Amino acid sequence: MTESTHNQNKTVLITGGTGSFGKTMATHLLGQGFGQVRIFSRDEWKQEDMRVRMSEPRLQFYIGDVRSRTSVDVAMSGVDLVFHAAALKQVPSCEFFPMQAVETNIVGSNNVIESAVAHKVECVVVLGTDKAVYPVNAMGMTKAVMEKVAQAVARRMKEGQTRICSVRYGNVMYSRGSVIPLFVRQIREGIPITVTESNMSRFMLPLRDSVALVEFAFENARQGDIFIKKAAACTIGMLARTLKELFKSQSEIRTIGIRRGEKRAETLASMTEMARAQDQGDFVRIPMEQRELNYDRISTESTSEPSQYADYDSRNAIQLTGPELRELLLSLPEIRRELADAGL
Numbered sequence: 001m002t003e004s005t006h007n008q009n010k011t012v013l014i015t016g017g018t019g020s021f022g023k024t025m026a027t028h029l030l031g032q033g034f035g036q037v038r039i040f041s042r043d044e045w046k047q048e049d050m051r052v053r054m055s056e057p058r059l060q061f062y063i064g065d066v067r068s069r070t071s072v073d074v075a076m077s078g079v080d081l082v083f084h085a086a087a088l089k090q091v092p093s094c095e096f097f098p099m100q101a102v103e104t105n106i107v108g109s110n111n112v113i114e115s116a117v118a119h120k121v122e123c124v125v126v127l128g129t130d131k132a133v134y135p136v137n138a139m140g141m142t143k144a145v146m147e148k149v150a151q152a153v154a155r156r157m158k159e160g161q162t163r164i165c166s167v168r169y170g171n172v173m174y175s176r177g178s179v180i181p182l183f184v185r186q187i188r189e190g191i192p193i194t195v196t197e198s199n200m201s202r203f204m205l206p207l208r209d210s211v212a213l214v215e216f217a218f219e220n221a222r223q224g225d226i227f228i229k230k231a232a233a234c235t236i237g238m239l240a241r242t243l244k245e246l247f248k249s250q251s252e253i254r255t256i257g258i259r260r261g262e263k264r265a266e267t268l269a270s271m272t273e274m275a276r277a278q279d280q281g282d283f284v285r286i287p288m289e290q291r292e293l294n295y296d297r298i299s300t301e302s303t304s305e306p307s308q309y310a311d312y313d314s315r316n317a318i319q320l321t322g323p324e325l326r327e328l329l330l331s332l333p334e335i336r337r338e339l340a341d342a343g344l
Helices: 019-030 044-054 071-078 091-096 097-117 138-156 181-189 207-221 237-245 271-277 294-299 322-330 332-339
Strands: 013-017 036-041 059-063 081-084 122-128 164-167 193-195 201-205 226-229 233-235 252-256 267-269 278-280 283-286
Touching: 013 019, 013 059, 013 071, 013 267, 019 036, 019 044, 019 207, 036 044, 036 071, 044 059, 059 071, 071 097, 081 097, 091 138, 097 138, 097 164, 122 138, 122 207, 122 294, 138 164, 164 207, 164 267, 181 237, 181 252, 193 237, 201 237, 207 226, 207 252, 207 283, 233 237, 237 322, 267 294, 322 332
Parallel strands: 013 036, 013 081, 036 059, 081 122, 122 164, 164 226, 193 252
Antiparallel strands: 201 233, 226 283, 278 283
């Protein structure tokens, strides 16, 4: 998206807009000259904090919950573009309260998508996760169904109607609830750095790259597409060691064991998806399967794929070296602030 007089007439809605992604995306959109950016979320304190910190008249705040179609409709009126980021994202809480994850991640997402269609929104980008591929926990399962809901609605759309697409990304570095702030806090407090399993691998994606992914999806999506950004990965052990070196820490690295609902590696795209995927430079497009409401075809057609395709996961992705990970971490403003506070 480039700043233009065209953007000045556009209104964007960000659901879950007070989170890490929402705040970064809002700042980006305002910088691109969009006429109005609407923040839709449940937490009035976070909205007030964001309102005061950003002090921007083009930023409008709507209290509501994606579970309430009525509150979504109020925020959706007059909107041109939707970034749907509202979700329950914490694996443990979704494991203990799976129906809450269903209500927010599936029912709530359907409310947002259907409201966007009813209000003739230009495009909806739904934010997903690598945990939706081969899901083993309630969070990933509900996010996987969210993608299916988005594609089911996309199949109904005709030329010129609302475009609906999804994006998937892995670990967003230093986002709320991610492991990096935990490790930094433990280092700063001089207590052991708790690693679940040293050789567990994860994709490393700076928040700025997640914004670039969503922007690319908006500009290039066809109905039902799923986009991923090519990302490098590293082990959790390497991440802990690199942070320890950056902060000149003597903290012990303590292995506590894999938690319920976690995988040793995450997958951004399955082998089946990679068989039809399209390389688009820094991004990969996974087109929607063109299925009709023909149950015979779905049940009888072969789903086997050529053996040359493999999952795109954090084990076979490009692996960051120690110096590369160090450089990536130092590119994060949060890390630079923490280092400055520590006098380093």
